[in-house]
Amino acid sequence: MTHQDPYRLTAPPAGTPASAAHEGPDAVSRGDVLRTLLWALVVVSAVANMTASFGGAPTWVHLASGAVTVLAAGTLAVRALRGRR
Template sequence: MTHQDPYRLTAPPAGTRTGGADDGPDAVSRGDVLRALLWALVVVSAVASMTASFGGAPTWVHLASGLVTVLAAGTLVVRALRGRR
């Protein structure tokens, strides 16, 4: 067994497993990244909708931000329901 230095600045030799984040059970999947981005989109679009409401923005701004909020939240719900199966 060889010891890998976690603070190494050079790339390990080809074909060796480094034990990095992409190898273990704690790796971040694409689904996790997508869920985080969708939640951020829900929050940003909801804040934009509230800001438009208080700022007296045109109707199309309210509709656009509301549509983005509903689509992102709906996508989160669909992904959560499909993940239960």
């Protein structure tokens, strides 16, 4: 196992594969990106539902934004529970 200096300012050695150059302790995984997008979706859809409530929007707007909120929050909950195993 080779030690990588986290403060290295030069390119990785020539024998290092391109995929390994981006992996490390600070690499962002797909799961992190998905979790961030799901949280953003929960917040946006909840705000849309609240805005629709105060604005007197039709019922279908409430149902659509509520369904999106529930699906995104449910997906976050399932991913968290599966991650515990």
